[in-house]
Amino acid sequence: MTPTAARALRWLLPWLLLGASACTSLSPLQRERAVQVAAQAQSTLDTCERDDACADPSPLRALGSRAYAQSSPESPHHYALLLDYGQDALLARLNLIRSAQRAIDLQTYIFDEDDAGHLVLDELLVAARRGVRVRVLIDQLSALKHVETLAALAGAHRNFELRIYNPVLGRAHINYPQYVLAAACCWRRLNQRMHSKLLLVDDIVGITGGRNYQNDYYDWDPVYNFRDRDVLVAGPATREMAANFEAFWDARRTRRIAELVDVGKALLRDGVPPLPHPEFDLPGRAQRMAVDAGDDALVERRLASAALPVGEVEFIADLPAKHRRSGEDEVAPSTRGLRELIASAQSEVLLQTPYLVLSPAAQDLFRELHDRDDPPRVLVSTNSLAATDAFITYALSYKYKRRYLRDFGFEIHEFKPFPADAPIDPEATGAFGVSWREDGTPVFTRAAQPEGRRPLGREYSALRWSGFSANEPVPLQRAGVRFGLHAKSLVIDQRIGVVGTHNFDPRGDNYNTESAVVIEDPVFAKALADSIRRDMAPANAWTIARRPKPPVFSGLEYSLAKISEHLPIFDLWPVRYATSYEFQPGPDCPLPLPPSDPGFRACYEPVGDFPEVSLGMKSVLTRIFTGFGAGLAPIL
Structure with a gap:
């Protein structure tokens, strides 16, 4: 045996032994004895x-x-x-x-x-x-x-x-x-x-x-x-x-x-x-x-x-039988209920999810909504790369921004890592040290950061033990107690409010069991909508919109980018359709505007694709997974 092979065997042997230990089990007698103990x-x-x-x-x-x-x-x-x-x-x-x-x-x-x-x-x-x-x-x-x-x-x-x-x-x-x-x-x-x-x-x-x-x-x-x-x-x-x-x-x-x-x-x-x-x-x-x-x-x-x-409340929930399904053609109760609610929308869908990755069926649903003669407005509250705890998932969302904005008509607002007016309590975190931003809002920091988290602390099981910290937040340009969006909620036409566990993603459709409370009551729906809109406000979120068109060959660039987006791998076109914008209030811009408003660009400043993120390996990996990670969508 060569020295190299011997070293490799010494490295692999503990792993093989640990893996083999997984195959051991308790005999029926041992199980009964353990229960009795x-x-x-x-x-x-x-x-x-x-x-x-x-x-x-x-x-x-x-x-x-x-x-x-x-x-x-x-x-x-x-x-x-x-x-x-x-x-x-x-x-x-x-x-x-x-x-x-x-x-x-x-x-x-x-x-x-x-x-x-x-x-x-x-x-x-x-x-x-x-x-x-x-x-x-x-x-x-x-x-x-x-x-x-x-x-x-x-x-x-x-x-x-x-x-x-x-x-x-x-x-x-x-x-x-x-x-x-x-x-x-x-x-x-x-x-x-x-x-x-x-x-x-x-x-x-x-x-x-x-x-x-x-x-x-x-x-x-x-x-x-x-x-x-x-x-x-x-x-x-x-x-x-x-x-x-x-x-x-x-x-x-x-x-x-x-x-x-x-x-x-x-x-x-x-x-x-x-x-x-x-x-x-x-x-x-x-x-x-x-x-x-x-x-x-x-x-x-x-x-x-x-x-x-409120009056009637519906609890829609998957059963363990979801995990005995032979294929993905059967639609689970939670997914079916949420899709039916979205399909019933007449004027507005207000959707909040931490991970904006849609299954093919969900994409078809939103495409059909957008193709109506009088489509409902669809507003989405989700995470930015700076705020998310799952950057690979964000990379897939980043890949499909053109589709979300142009084909589905989404208005997307991405949560900031240091929101200024969200329902959070930074003082409760136990962080110490306070500095102040120019706008007068505090930044809470601590002297020493704790060690990285075990896989227990994240919800994306399929990638939780990968070697590149798939479930760790990306490094930022400044220190502080960071917040990421995790709420999963939906409001239909200001009359139906939904709060649950479903991320409106392929994992929730096909792998995870999920549940949700559905309340058809205008007062409750308004309270929930106000809460989501607060998370979408400029103090707490960036607005996603098409980046300024290049002065020449804008049509060619758009076509090449669209072709690249449809590739399952090698989606390497360097310029994406959309970027992040920051609201700039002033006498001529007293209130936030939707990207469809003619005055949008006069009141919003582009701040880059990944604002607040410290450019480094995670940004590179985000681009890599945008280019090569489409196959991961079903488990994300």
């Missing part, structure tokens, strides 16, 4: 003997009781509350968990072991100890980071149960070589994820939307946070939510954690360990949130009083 260790302590499980009173839970009391089968009544601010979304969750009298069901894609994750987990365990049945369902690829934590939760309490959805290779966690093995043997199954999100309390109040259980969904990360949106629904629609949760809880791909190879082996080897709980990164912040969650007056003033009375 966990069950025997479960605490039976009940801290409350009251019928209501010593639940705290809650203005939010009271909305559910009121809605059910007002409803009849012929005339349902609901209350709906938009949760735009991350702090509000966490406050609502903690307050509702404390109010539970019988049951809590929590379904999520990501559940991290950071401050926000631990705070919610602590509250769930307290609820279980006072007599509430607590069930938690998490997708495998984004479950709690440590096997020790899962082993501890398997034996935590008789009223608490955690299950894992779609555990590829039969494990709670997979490492890098195991991920490669899973991709080689089970690519489609690896990408079929439970992206649905739900918190349901006593089957009368539910929260769904974009947020997972991780610091950056609640403005608690010192580097990068999501501007996200949930909706709280109180009333009879929660029956459909409960039925959907039951379907996932009992699904063939759902497993008890003690049955999984890595957790089961840990239980057989060491028994049930104590629940690890490192100190909060910012204990004062966690303590303040815990105190606020018990402040009824604050919750009433800040949240419950803003709930809107």
Whole structure:
């Protein structure tokens, strides 16, 4: 054997051994023993003997009781509350968990072991100890980071149960070589994820939307946070939510954690360990949130009083059967419902998605809308390259800007990484140090940036372990706490509002299970539309429009660029159709204008294709994936 071959074998051997370990499994007897070890260790302590499980009173839970009391089968009544601010979304969750009298069901894609994750987990365990049945369902690829934590939760309490959805290779966690093995043997199954999100309390109040259980969904990360949106629904629609949760809880791909190879082996080897709980990164912040969650007056003033009375509410949601489909010709319920709503639009479609990559069917739908004699106006709020957490996805959006603007008639507004007037709370991030921009808005920075994120922290499973940090934000020209759009919402004709988990992308159509709340109510639709328009305002977003035409051969350039765009690979034409514009207010430009307005170019200044981005490898890679990455669209 040559020295080079020997070195290669030494490098490959650990990876081969780790990959081979993925093929090991527990025998039926071992699985049963692991389950018994966990069950025997479960605490039976009940801290409350009251019928209501010593639940705290809650203005939010009271909305559910009121809605059910007002409803009849012929005339349902609901209350709906938009949760735009991350702090509000966490406050609502903690307050509702404390109010539970019988049951809590929590379904999520990501559940991290950071401050926000631990705070919610602590509250769930307290609820279980006072007599509430607590069930938690998490997708495998984004479950709690440590096997020790899962082993501890398997034996935590008789009223608490955690299950894992779609555990590829039969494990709670997979490492890098195991991920490669899973991709080689089970690519489609690896990408079929439970992206649905739900918190349901006593089957009368539910929260769904974009947020997972991780610091950056609640403005608690010192580097990068999501501007996200949930909706709280109180009333009879929660029956459909409960039925959907039951379907996932009992699904063939759902497993008890003690049955999984890595957790089961840990239980057989060491028994049930104590629940690890490192100190909060910012204990004062966690303590303040815990105190606020018990402040009824604050919750009433800040949240419950803003709930809107609405009539019928529809919960459209995929079932686990979506992952048993033989092909992509069958349209899943969430996708079918959203397409039907968009197709019904007469005057306006207001769409917000963090990842503007459309499936062929969605492109056909928007093309048909645009080809109508009197097409509806389509406004899109999405991420810029500077704000996104998935630059490969942005590269595909960048590739099709001409199509979106010209063929579909989109008006696109791309979210800025440092929005000046968005529903965010930079001070909650824990970053320290404040500097000031020329316009008087603050920039919050920290002295040391934390290490890069594990794959747990991102939603694009197919590329999360790639070697070029596919799911890391790009470097910027200036420091600061960055925000990226993560909300998924839709408003049709100012009369129907939709908040959910679907990114309106191919992954949501074909791979992920999704859900959404649909409310046909003009007051709710206006509130949601106002929220989206705020994200599209010049203080928070750049406007995308056709770049100035070159003085000569503009038609030739357009034709060559269009031909290049249609190529699945080698889309290398260097000049793209559109670029980013910044609004320049003044006496002659008092208000923002759409790109179709004749006065647009007098009031807007082009600021380049990738404003705020520090030109470097990520910008080069964005161009590369624009040129060669069209084949990735189905998994993006």
